[in-house]
Amino acid sequence: xxxIFDVYKLKLKVFFGSLKASKLSVILLLSYSLAMIPAIVGxxxxxxxxxxxxxxxMFYTNTLSAILSTFLxxxxxxxxxxTTAFEYEQDFIFTSHIxxxxxxxxxxxxxxxxxxxxxxxxxxxxxxxxxxLNLSVTATLSIFVSSFLLFLFASLVRSSxxxxxxxxxxxxxxxxxxxxxxxLFPAAxxxxxxxxxxxxxxxxxxxxxxxxxxxxANATSSPTSVFGFSLYVLASLVCFFIASKRNFFQFTYTVPxxxxxxxxxxxxxxKADTNIRFFSKVGLKIALTSESKSLLTFLMKKExxxxxxxxxxxxxxxxxxxxxxxxxxxxxxxxxxxxxxxxLVIYSFIIPPMLVGNWRVIEMKSLxxxxxxxxxxxxxxxxxxxxxxxxxxxxxxxIIIVLTFISGIAPxxxxxxxxxxxxxxxxxxxxxxxxxxxxGKRATPSIMISWVSILLSALxxxxxxxxxxxxxxxxxxxxxxxxxxxxxxxYSMLIFRFFSKAIGRKALSIEL
Amino acid sequence: xxxxxxxxxxxxxxxxxYDGVQALQGLNLEVFRGETFGLVGPNGAGKxxxxxxxxxxxxxxxGRVNVGKFDIEKNPYEYKRLIGYVPEMVSLPDYLTxxxxxxYVGKIRNVPVxxxxxxxxFFLRIFDLEERRDSxxxxxxxxxxxxxxxxxxxxxxxxxLILDEPFYGIxxxxxxxxxxxxxxxxxxxxxxxxxxxxxxxxxxxxxxxAIIHNGRKIASGDMKDLHNxxxxxxxxxxxxxxxxxxxxxxxxx
Numbered sequence: 001x002x003x004i005f006d007v008y009k010l011k012l013k014v015f016f017g018s019l020k021a022s023k024l025s026v027i028l029l030l031s032y033s034l035a036m037i038p039a040i041v042g043x044x045x046x047x048x049x050x051x052x053x054x055x056x057x058m059f060y061t062n063t064l065s066a067i068l069s070t071f072l073x074x075x076x077x078x079x080x081x082x083t084t085a086f087e088y089e090q091d092f093i094f095t096s097h098i099x100x101x102x103x104x105x106x107x108x109x110x111x112x113x114x115x116x117x118x119x120x121x122x123x124x125x126x127x128x129x130x131x132x133l134n135l136s137v138t139a140t141l142s143i144f145v146s147s148f149l150l151f152l153f154a155s156l157v158r159s160s161x162x163x164x165x166x167x168x169x170x171x172x173x174x175x176x177x178x179x180x181x182x183x184l185f186p187a188a189x190x191x192x193x194x195x196x197x198x199x200x201x202x203x204x205x206x207x208x209x210x211x212x213x214x215x216x217a218n219a220t221s222s223p224t225s226v227f228g229f230s231l232y233v234l235a236s237l238v239c240f241f242i243a244s245k246r247n248f249f250q251f252t253y254t255v256p257x258x259x260x261x262x263x264x265x266x267x268x269x270x271k272a273d274t275n276i277r278f279f280s281k282v283g284l285k286i287a288l289t290s291e292s293k294s295l296l297t298f299l300m301k302k303e304x305x306x307x308x309x310x311x312x313x314x315x316x317x318x319x320x321x322x323x324x325x326x327x328x329x330x331x332x333x334x335x336x337x338x339x340x341x342x343x344l345v346i347y348s349f350i351i352p353p354m355l356v357g358n359w360r361v362i363e364m365k366s367l368x369x370x371x372x373x374x375x376x377x378x379x380x381x382x383x384x385x386x387x388x389x390x391x392x393x394x395x396x397x398x399i400i401i402v403l404t405f406i407s408g409i410a411p412x413x414x415x416x417x418x419x420x421x422x423x424x425x426x427x428x429x430x431x432x433x434x435x436x437x438x439x440g441k442r443a444t445p446s447i448m449i450s451w452v453s454i455l456l457s458a459l460x461x462x463x464x465x466x467x468x469x470x471x472x473x474x475x476x477x478x479x480x481x482x483x484x485x486x487x488x489x490x491y492s493m494l495i496f497r498f499f500s501k502a503i504g505r506k507a508l509s510i511e512l
Numbered sequence: 513x514x515x516x517x518x519x520x521x522x523x524x525x526x527x528x529x530y531d532g533v534q535a536l537q538g539l540n541l542e543v544f545r546g547e548t549f550g551l552v553g554p555n556g557a558g559k560x561x562x563x564x565x566x567x568x569x570x571x572x573x574x575g576r577v578n579v580g581k582f583d584i585e586k587n588p589y590e591y592k593r594l595i596g597y598v599p600e601m602v603s604l605p606d607y608l609t610x611x612x613x614x615x616y617v618g619k620i621r622n623v624p625v626x627x628x629x630x631x632x633x634f635f636l637r638i639f640d641l642e643e644r645r646d647s648x649x650x651x652x653x654x655x656x657x658x659x660x661x662x663x664x665x666x667x668x669x670x671x672x673l674i675l676d677e678p679f680y681g682i683x684x685x686x687x688x689x690x691x692x693x694x695x696x697x698x699x700x701x702x703x704x705x706x707x708x709x710x711x712x713x714x715x716x717x718x719x720x721x722a723i724i725h726n727g728r729k730i731a732s733g734d735m736k737d738l739h740n741x742x743x744x745x746x747x748x749x750x751x752x753x754x755x756x757x758x759x760x761x762x763x764x765x
Contacts, residue, residue, distance in 0.1 A: 164590070273606060273650060276607045277650065278652075279649055280607060286645075287612060288612040290629065292619075293620060298622075302616055304606075306606070340581070362606075363605070366603050366604050366605045367666070368569055368599060369570055369604070369605075369616075369617060369620075371567075371568060372592060372597045373617065373620045373673055374589050374592030374622075375589075375620040375621075376589060410721070508588060511569065511570050512569045
C-alpha cells in the first residue's frame, strides 16, 4: 500500500507541479472555473425544466444513454495505442521493483483525483438538481453512486483494454473497433433511422441512464437496471484483475508529459511535436523542392508546408467547416446579415493570432537558421505575412461567395470586412510577435503576447467596424458603399504595408 | 619571408551584459584565414556569447567586430555569406525532411539550385544520412540532427565555419569524417572557429587557442605561446595549461 501511495503522490505532484510554478496557470484555472459554472447551471436548469414537464421518460433514457455510450466509445478509442507512460515513469517507476498492478492502481487513483479538479462543478450540479426536483436522500445517493461507478467502469475498461491491446495487438484492435461501433449505435440512431431498438438491448449506459432518470423522478430504479449495471462493473473489475497481472511495462509507449496547466514554451513545443507527428502523415505528400523561381515563392511554399504539417491548416479548415455550417444555417433561416457577419468576423479575428502563435511556437527554436544566413529578413517577413493573410482571408471569402449564391446577399461589405480583418489582423499579430522576440522581451508569456496583439488589431480595425456599423444603420447607397469600401481597403493595405516593412526591421533586433 | 596572413575575424573590445551581469568584458580576438582557432573556457566564460555576437544572434553593448572586410554592425547581412554556423544544441525545423531542410538552407544562402542538389547529395552521403533524406527531422537522433546542422553550415561553402561544441552527440566515426572534412577546408584557406570543452580535441585540431575567463581573454596563441605564458613546461597539455591559467585568473579576480 505504501508503494501505491508513493507513486500516487508523485503522479499528482507532477500533474499539479506546473500549477504551482506558474501564476498564469492559476489564472487559467480560475477563468475556466468562472466560465464553466454559469454554462453548467444554465444547461442544468433548462434540462430540469424539460424533465419536469415531460412525460416521455423513454426519450430521455435514449438521449442520455446515447450521450454516455458515445463517451464510452471515445474512452475505448484511447486504448488503440496500447499502454502509455510518461518518460519519467518509464525511467524511474518502471525500473523500480513496483508491480504492474500497484502502478495501475496508483495511476487510477491519481487520474481520479486530477479529474475531481475538472469535475468540481459536480457538487453545484448535484445541489441544484436535488433542490429543484426535491429529491430524497436515497435518490441523491443513487445519482452520486451510479455516476461514480460509471466513471470507475470506464477507467477500468480503458486500463484493461490498453494492456490487452499492447500485448494482443491485432485481435484486440478488431474487438475494440467492433465494440466502438456497437457503442456508437445509440448516438447514430438519433440522426439516422436504425432498425434496432437499442434501449431494450443490455447496454451498460442504458442501465445507467435508467437508474439516473428514475432517481431524478424520485422513483425506485428497476432491479434489472441495477443488476445489469452491477454485472458490468463487476466484469470490469475482473477484467482489470486479469489485465493487471500482466507485465505490460515492456509494451508501454512513451508519450510527452502534457499538463493542462503548463503554458510554458517548452510544453507548447512538445504539443507542437505531437501535432507534427500526426499531421505530417498527410503533409509529406507535398514536398519542399528547390524549383521555385523566386525566393519569396519558395519561402511562402515552405511556410505553407509547415502549416500543413503542424496542423494549423487543418484547424483553419475545421473552423471553416463549422463556420460555414453555422453561416449557411443562420442565413437560410432569414436571420439578418449583421448576425452571420458577426460569425464571420469572429472567425476572421481568431485565425490570424492562431496562425501567428503557431509560427512562434514552431519556428522560434530554429529561427537561428535564417538569422545567421544573410537572408534579407524582409523576405522572411513578407513570405509569412502573405501566407497568413491568404489563408486567413480565403476561407471567409469562400463562405461569402457561397452565401451570395445561396441567400442572395450583397457580398461587398462582408468581403471588405474579412479582407481588412485578415490583412490588419495578420500584420499586427506578426509585428507584435517579432517585437516580443527582441532584446529583453523574450520571456513574455504567449498569452500576454496574444492579448496585446489582439488589442492592437482591434484598435486598428475600429475605423472599419465604424464604417460597417454605419452602413448597416443608415443603409448607404451602393455608390457610397463602394467609395467607402475602397477607402477601407486602402487603409488596410496601408497598415499591411507599414507592418510588412516594420516586421523586416524588427527582425534585425531579434536576440536568441 | 612568410606571406602576411589576412584576418577573417577581428573582435575589438567587445562588451556584453545580460540583466546587469557582464558576460563579455572588453574581449579581443583575431582569427586568420586558413587556421583552426579554438575558444576554450570554463562554463559561463562567454564562449557562446562571443560566437552568437559574431553570427548576429546577439547584439554587443560596445565594441567592434569585423568579419572579412565587413563591420557586422554596419553591414548586418553581407558578412553572413562568409560564415557557416552550427550551435551547440541544434534546433532544426522538425516538420521538414532532412533533404528539404538542406534545400531550404541552400536557397536562403543563395546557392544555385544545381549546386544545392550536388552538395546536398555529397553531405548526405558523407554523413551517412542518405537513407534519412526523406525522414522528418523530428525522427532523427541527436547525432543525426547535429550532422544535418553541420551539412547546413557547409552547404554554401563558407570562408569561416563557426562551431559551438562541434562534436556534441556525434559518434566517433562521424567525428573522424568531420575532422577530415575540416582538414580539407583548411587547405583551401578556409577557417574554422570552434568553442569546445574537449581540450584534447582543441589541442590536436587547433592552430591557435584563446582561453577566456569571466568574459576576458586570459591567454591566446599556439601551444608554444601558451606554454610560455603558463610556465607549465614544454610537455604540458592544453588541459594543464588551461587549469593553471584559469585558476590564476580566478585568484586574481
